[in-house]
Amino acid sequence: MTPRVADALAAGHPLAVVTPYTVQPALMDALQVVLLLLVAAGATVVALTRVPVRQTVALSAYGLLLAVLFLAFQAPDVTLSELVVGAVALPILLLLALTRVRRREK
């Protein structure tokens, strides 16, 4: 047992899962920090891509990242929803609408 986990248990905080990366309460796992920063970067990329077709692909990758973040937040149900909707269903709807709109402009 690492010293940090021993501190956490001595502080009376209930720990259900103990890993080598478990830290004291009020800090976060390294995984969650990395995923949060990646999600922030992903959102920036999606919002600043101007061409809608490329933005759809970026949105699909962003949905995947978001799903992994929700899994790190111990929410597997929301992970399933976000994965299916954000990475599959929404890009399908967007690409179909873009096909409808693009042919007319030619």
Place this chain on the structure above:
Amino acid sequence: MTPALRRWLFLLGIAGFLAFYLWGLTRLPGFGRYPGPYGFVINRIAVGQTNATGVVSAVNFEYRGFDTVGEEFILFVAATGVATVLRQLRDEQEGGRSQAAFGEAPSGATDAIRLASLVFVGPVALFGWFLASHAQTDPSGGFQGGVVLATAFVLIYLAGQVLAFRRISPADLIDSVGAVGAAGFAAVGLTAVILGFAYLYNFLPLGTVPGAVSSSGTIALISFFVGIEVAAAFILIVGELVEQTLLVRAEGRNS
């Protein structure tokens, strides 16, 4: 108002807004220091009260079932709105559709895409059904299962079988299946009222083993109705958009 001026005004406004937003958020107890009693209480008593081991689905369909009825009807109305807007658009351009556009894959689809899509239709549909029927045991539920089931239909379209897609999802059938799902959820609640309980009270037998597929009473039934309603709504939406793209291709062929 030039775009540059608009941009600077926006940055000024968003700075002030985010300052207030972050000031409010940092007065919360902090990430991981969840104080409130409600979550802990639900986790303690949910399995004992409803015989459902998936507490999130129990909260969704039992403890806060009334909110879920509202959300499901939002979904239903949105799908109906899409159908209304796009069908009216389609009726205005009904002339000049050629039959040759059907039966073709979306342009650029190679044989690999077609084969992969065809192979995965069955497993995806089975997986969607599995998700929709196991709401009370695992991380699954009507909402996810319905969307996955709708994705199986979209795979048929991607495989180039547009005629098959239209034949197995005729608009009337999908409309009525969606209506059955939405009405079924409300009807389950009303049945509880007719039997003398409160609306959406869990009146079916709860089963003996927590976490079996047949346990937890109305939660499994409601999840089934929600699953078929969400699947029908998404098939409807995708079907309408596919019809729109077929119209475009027919026009391009005729012009």
Place this chain on the structure above:
Amino acid sequence: MSYLPFFVVAWILGVGLYGLVTSRHLVHQIICLIVMQSSTYVLLLGVGYVTGAVAPYFYDIPVHTPAVDPVVQALALTDVVVEAAVTALLLAFAIQAHKRFGTLDPHELVQLKG
């Protein structure tokens, strides 16, 4: 350090809104709206997280294991699926606007009358 999720939420909201305001294409605006909605999912789950706890599914773990808040997960779950249908409605309106006015540029759409 324990407020990092909230800073990320505010950042995602700000970036999405910036993309929305400086956009020249209706579908680009719709996608920026999706990004802004995703910030609320992160906020919901961040509020309900308990350090050291597991997911609230007691199929194979004892019932008294500390678990995260299931109510916010239920809210986020239905939220994700319903907003996809509302986005589809927005796309239908964008298609309608394109058919009526021939353009998807919000700056030009504002100046049209009738």
